[in-house]
Amino acid sequence: MKPFSPIRLLALCLPAVICLSARAQEESGVIISALSQVLPGTPEGKVNFDSKTGTVTYSDGIFVSDGKSVLTANSAAVNTKTGDVVADGNVHIESGDQLWVGEHISYNFKTKLMRSEQFRTGKNPVFASGTELTGDKSNKVYSARSAFVTTDDVSEPLYRVKASHIRLIPGKSVQMWNAVLYVGDVPMFYFPYYQRNLGPHANNFSTTPGYRSRYGPYLLNTYTWFLDGVADGKVHLDYRERRGVGVGPDLNLHLERWGDLSLKYYYQNDARASSSTNAFPNFGTMPENRQRFYAGWQATPATNLNLKALVNYQSDPLFLHDFFEGDYVLNPQPNTFIEVNKYWNNWSLDALATPRINNFFSQTERLPDVKLTGFRQQIFGTPLYYDSESSLGWYHAYVANTTNGFYPFTNGFFADSAARADTYHQISLPWVFFHKLNVAPYVGGRFTYYSRRSDVSGSSDETYRGVLTTGMRTSFKASRLWAATTNSFWDLDGLRHVIEPSADYVFIPRPSTVASQLPQFDSENPSLLESPVLLADYNSIDSIDSQNVIRFGLRNLLQTKRGGVMDDFVNWNVMLDYRLDPKLNQSPLNDLYSRFAIRPRRWLTAESQLRYDLDHGDLNLAFHQLTFAPNDRWSWGIGHWYLRGGSWGNGTWNENNFISSTAYYRVNDNWGLRATHNYNSANGRLQEQFYTVYRDLRSFTGALTFRVLDEPNHANDFTIAFTLSLKASPATRVGEDSVNPYRLVGE
Numbered sequence: 001m002k003p004f005s006p007i008r009l010l011a012l013c014l015p016a017v018i019c020l021s022a023r024a025q026e027e028s029g030v031i032i033s034a035l036s037q038v039l040p041g042t043p044e045g046k047v048n049f050d051s052k053t054g055t056v057t058y059s060d061g062i063f064v065s066d067g068k069s070v071l072t073a074n075s076a077a078v079n080t081k082t083g084d085v086v087a088d089g090n091v092h093i094e095s096g097d098q099l100w101v102g103e104h105i106s107y108n109f110k111t112k113l114m115r116s117e118q119f120r121t122g123k124n125p126v127f128a129s130g131t132e133l134t135g136d137k138s139n140k141v142y143s144a145r146s147a148f149v150t151t152d153d154v155s156e157p158l159y160r161v162k163a164s165h166i167r168l169i170p171g172k173s174v175q176m177w178n179a180v181l182y183v184g185d186v187p188m189f190y191f192p193y194y195q196r197n198l199g200p201h202a203n204n205f206s207t208t209p210g211y212r213s214r215y216g217p218y219l220l221n222t223y224t225w226f227l228d229g230v231a232d233g234k235v236h237l238d239y240r241e242r243r244g245v246g247v248g249p250d251l252n253l254h255l256e257r258w259g260d261l262s263l264k265y266y267y268q269n270d271a272r273a274s275s276s277t278n279a280f281p282n283f284g285t286m287p288e289n290r291q292r293f294y295a296g297w298q299a300t301p302a303t304n305l306n307l308k309a310l311v312n313y314q315s316d317p318l319f320l321h322d323f324f325e326g327d328y329v330l331n332p333q334p335n336t337f338i339e340v341n342k343y344w345n346n347w348s349l350d351a352l353a354t355p356r357i358n359n360f361f362s363q364t365e366r367l368p369d370v371k372l373t374g375f376r377q378q379i380f381g382t383p384l385y386y387d388s389e390s391s392l393g394w395y396h397a398y399v400a401n402t403t404n405g406f407y408p409f410t411n412g413f414f415a416d417s418a419a420r421a422d423t424y425h426q427i428s429l430p431w432v433f434f435h436k437l438n439v440a441p442y443v444g445g446r447f448t449y450y451s452r453r454s455d456v457s458g459s460s461d462e463t464y465r466g467v468l469t470t471g472m473r474t475s476f477k478a479s480r481l482w483a484a485t486t487n488s489f490w491d492l493d494g495l496r497h498v499i500e501p502s503a504d505y506v507f508i509p510r511p512s513t514v515a516s517q518l519p520q521f522d523s524e525n526p527s528l529l530e531s532p533v534l535l536a537d538y539n540s541i542d543s544i545d546s547q548n549v550i551r552f553g554l555r556n557l558l559q560t561k562r563g564g565v566m567d568d569f570v571n572w573n574v575m576l577d578y579r580l581d582p583k584l585n586q587s588p589l590n591d592l593y594s595r596f597a598i599r600p601r602r603w604l605t606a607e608s609q610l611r612y613d614l615d616h617g618d619l620n621l622a623f624h625q626l627t628f629a630p631n632d633r634w635s636w637g638i639g640h641w642y643l644r645g646g647s648w649g650n651g652t653w654n655e656n657n658f659i660s661s662t663a664y665y666r667v668n669d670n671w672g673l674r675a676t677h678n679y680n681s682a683n684g685r686l687q688e689q690f691y692t693v694y695r696d697l698r699s700f701t702g703a704l705t706f707r708v709l710d711e712p713n714h715a716n717d718f719t720i721a722f723t724l725s726l727k728a729s730p731a732t733r734v735g736e737d738s739v740n741p742y743r744l745v746g747e
Contacts (some may be wrong), residue, residue: 030109032078035061054081062087066109069095073105083110098123098170102133113140121168126151126196128174130166142168148182149174149196151726152699159183159699161194172228210721210745214322216241230254236266244271246323259299259307267291268323290315292324304343311336317360326742333361346377362400364521369393376428383429387536390423395521416519419451422541426469441472444535446544453519465513467544469535475502491562491601492569498557503550506533510546518542526651528611528621528643530575530593548581562602572596576614587615591649603630613648620644636663657682670696676741685710690741701725705744721745 034047039061048057056078064071064078064085074089085107093100093107093114100114100121107114113135120129130147143166150160163176179194180187189205196203208220218240226232231253238246248266255261273286295311312334314320320328327334336358340351353368374388397416426444433439446467453460477500485495524531524540532538533551558570577590596608604627611621622642629635638661645655659679666672672694678687689708694701702724709717723744 030078030080030083031063031065031067032056032058032080033063034058035063035072038063053079055079064109069093069109069112071107071109083108085109095170111135111140114142119144122153123170126174127153127157128166128168140170142170144168147176149176150699154698157699158697161191161196163194204726206723206725208721208723208745210719212240212719212721212745213715213717215243242272243322244269255299257299257301259297259301262294262296264294265291266323268319270322286316286318286322290319290323292319306339306341306343308339308341309337311357313357317358329742335363346375348373348375356396356398359398360400363398365396365398367394367396369395379427383431385428385430386426387428388423388425389536392419392421394419395519397519397521416453416521418453418519418521420448420519420521422446422448424536426536428473436476436478438475438477439472440474441470443468443470445469446535446541448518448541450519463513463518465511465518467508467511467535469506469508471504471506471534473502473504473534475500490569491560493561495569496559498555498559500553500555500557502553502555504533504553505550506535506547508535508544508547511544515543515545524650526653527649530577530590531650533577546581548579550578550580552576552578567602568597568599570596570598589614591620601630604628611649618644618648620648632666634663634665637661655682656680658687672696683712685712687711690744692741692744697724699726703744705741707741707745719745 046059049055050057057076058078059075062071062073062076062078064076071085071087071091071093073087073091076085076087076091078085087107088104091100091102091105093105095112098121100116100119102116102119105114105116105119114133115135116133118131119133121127126149128144128147128149130144132145133142134144135142145165146162147166148157148160148162149166150157152158152160159182161176161179161181163179165177167175174196176191176194176196179191181189181191194203203223203225206222206224209218210220211217218238220238221236223235223237224232225234231251233252234250236246236248236250240246246266246268248264251263253261253263268290270286270288270290273288273290292314293311294313295309297307297309299307301307313336314334317333320332320334336355338353342349350371350373351368352366352371354364354366356363356365369391370393371389371391374386376385376387378384379386395416395418399415424444424446426442428440428442430438430440446465446469448465448467450463450465452462477498479496479498482495482497486492520542522539522541522543524543531540533547533549535544538544552575554574556570556572557568559566560569561567573595575593579586579588579590582588592610592612592614594608594610594612596610597605599605605625606627607623607625609621609623610619612619619642621644622640625637625639627635627637639659641656641658641660643653643656645653647653657680659681660677662674662676664672664674674690674692674694676688676690678689679685680687686708687710690705691707692703692705694703702722704722705720707719707721709719711717721744
């Protein structure tokens with residue numbers, strides 16, 4: 001039931017309309033015309049005007065509009081005094097973005113209410129049809145009998161919801177009683193009451209049937225609902241033949257200035273919570289009653305005031321792995337915190353609390369941690385600048401019990417507890433020479449106080465630590481433009497080169513108390529990237545040690561115009577540390593770090609990250625990614641990830657050598673193919689495979705997915721699943737199945 005395209009043309013042609021009943025139009029404010037005068041080629045109509053009743057009668061085509069609504073019909077009688085129109089034959093009414101079609105419709109241009117024996121109406125993506133349409137003048141709500149609702153924009157929809165009685169609120173929603181869902185002519189489901197929004201956020205039901213080796217046959221069902229922009233949510237009712245029933249609601253509240261609140265709960269009665277059904281056979285048995293709870297809140301109730309809260313509770317460490325694998329891959333150890341931020345021009349105040357609610361993970365509780373940050377600011381009009389960071393908190397460190405490599409049912413053990421007060425202050429003197437050379441010497445100091453500690457060895461006295469730091473930041477920036485440079489092969493329209501070398505010198509003498517004698521609440525964790533050398537940027541407060549280092553950096557940027565906007569053709573950053581006073585087992589040169597990206601065409605991107613040990617000639621880290629997306633017909637991305645095993649940098653690593661590939665091909669308008677592979681070349685194992693066939697079913701999009709998961713010390717896990725999604729209310733966002741393919745199998 002597609003909109004009648006000439007109506008929009010008529011509305012655009014209103015200034016050109018020559019009306020035959022000028023007197024009637026002046027009285028009513030409604031333009032009345034023969035259809036032939038605004039749509040050339042239609043038959044010449046006849047018109048009669050009764051001055052006593054103010055009624056204009058047209059035959060062989062009529063056009064009526066008040067500037068907001070447009071009516072066309074074969075014939076009609078228009079009362080210019082009351083605004084009533086009685087139209088017959090191919091009646092089309094467009095009011096706002098709602099379209100109404102019928103053979104006999106009564107419509108009032110003043111009240112915007114109508115009456116019709118039979119009607120069809122639509123506001124993309126929802127369309128309705130029925131009989132006995134009547135309007136309520138008090139609230140402009142329509143009622144109809146024997147009606148149906150669908151998102152299928154054709155005269156014979158593939159699916160529809162039929163009801164004995166409906167109430168329709170134009171532009172908002174449709175309510176139905178005694179409703180039955182039909183697919184073709186087959187009744188599928190009965191709703192005593194059904195409501196659907198007239199827009200993209202409409203209530204809908206989705207189901208994913210499938211089979212997985214660890215689950216057996218399964219059926220994942222989700223009902224999504226919306227409530228007038230104030231709230232929305234989902235209800236999950238899942239069944240896994242080998243694992244049992246899983247159920248849980250999601251609730252999203254939209255609280256205007258008080259932000260958005262999301263609540264999720266899921267319970268799984270795990271019928272086979274044993275070592276033979278999860279992916280880690282040596283980890284022991286999971287609890288039978290497994291569950292998770294999630295709460296997320298973010299709000300800005302006042303200017304420069306941000307509130308955040310996140311709660312992640314789960315009954316055991318493998319709950320996400322077993323039932324929400326996509327979430328597990330993104331974050332296997334979700335955290336819990338409450339944070340309040342208040343900003344001013346030169347200062348910010350942050351209060352953070354991180355309670356420990358999952359006792360099987362290692363964590364440091366902060367109850368609370370309050371931090372005052374002073375942004376860089378000029379000191380009383382002098383050339384000097386000041387910045388600072390001060391914090392105060394109470395900390396409890398817990399380490400999970402990893403006996404036999406697992407810790408499902410233990411509180412772990414208490415490692416350390418103390419209060420800490422820390423303050424850092426820095427003064428810098430920035431200069432600019434020759435309009436290009438930036439030089440900023442600085443001096444700073446940090447003082448930290450630790451209260452009496454309670455740890456695994458008993459207790460210890462309060463501790464103090466002082467740290468002095470000084471150094472100089474330098475950078476130079478130069479650029480050159482070649483405006484006339486063009487190259488069709490490299491897609492160049494002008495070329496600009498920007499080069500920016502830098503050198504940061506940092507000197508920190510030995511702290512008054514070494515890190516090994518301090519509680520490690522904020523310790524330096526193993527990192528694949530280089531840690532900051534500037535003390536102001538170094539967040540691992542308890543791990544501060546002496547250093548005497550120069551960090552060299554070089555940034556090269558080539559830019560061009562593409563599509564009228566600036567685009568980076570090449571972006572290359574290189575960094576290297578030179579240690580003037582290396583520690584034991586340290587070499588003078590740290591690893592060379594490189595990050596490179598080139599975009600030779602708008603549809604082709606290559607990226608690279610490297611970390612190379614210059615002294616020993618070892619490639620410690622390598623990441624490469626190549627992405628092809630020449631058109632909407634096909635795309636391909638291939639990547640390589642390498643991590644050298646052993647002790648280097650600030651950690652000990654297991655060797656990794658992965659190759660990943662994702663390819664998509666749209667066969668035609670109805671069919672599409674996607675394949676994803678993750679290959680572990682370190683052990684010659686094809687770790688994960690995804691194969692998906694997409695089918696466009698007019699109103700629906702279907703996807704049939706086959707996955708093979710090869711995990712160590714476990715039999716291969718096979719999954720086959722089918723997802724069906726309404727185009728009008730898609731289950732996933734566009735492109736989400738590429739970055740999170742687990743959605744295709746319902747996880």
